[in-house]
Amino acid sequence: MKRSGRRRDTRGHRSPGEAPLVASVDDDASVRQPTRRLIHSFGYRAEAFGSDEEFLSAPCVAQTARVRAADEATGEIGLQQRSPK
Numbered sequence: 882m883k884r885s886g887r888r889r890d891t892r893g894h895r896s897p898g899e900a901p902l903v904a905s906v907d908d909d910a911s912v913r914q915p916t917r918r919l920i921h922s923f924g925y926r927a928e929a930f931g932s933d934e935e936f937l938s939a940p941c942v943a944q945t946a947r948v949r950a951a952d953e954a955t956g957e958i959g960l961q962q963r964s965p966k
Contacts, residue, residue, distance in 0.1 A: 901946035902926040906936050908951065916949065 903925045905916045913929040920927035930936040933950065 900924055900926050902928065902941060902944050903947045903949065904936055904939075904941070904945045905929045906931075906933055906948060906950040908932060912951070920949070 903920045905913060905920060905927065907913045907916060907929070908931055910931070913931065917927045917929035928939070928941055928945075930939065936942060936948070
């Protein structure tokens with residue numbers, strides 16, 4: 882059966898069998914991508930961001946199960962102050 886090309890809105894929900902999404906927020910590019918690859922090597926989906934503002938404006942924010950944030954990367958928005966809905 883051919884798919885219509887339209888994707889269902891799954892924000893905040895992952896498909897059955899799909900690995901949880903872990904976001905890494907770090908302003909150091911030399912750490913950001915290796916950390917993303919390390920998280921991915923454990924079987925999780927992984928995204929890397931350079932700032933908390935970048936993460937919070939990303940389309941995947943509602944799907945994120947966990948966030949790994951460097952202390953230096955948390956800015957005026959403050960990831961530690963954002964709680965899940």
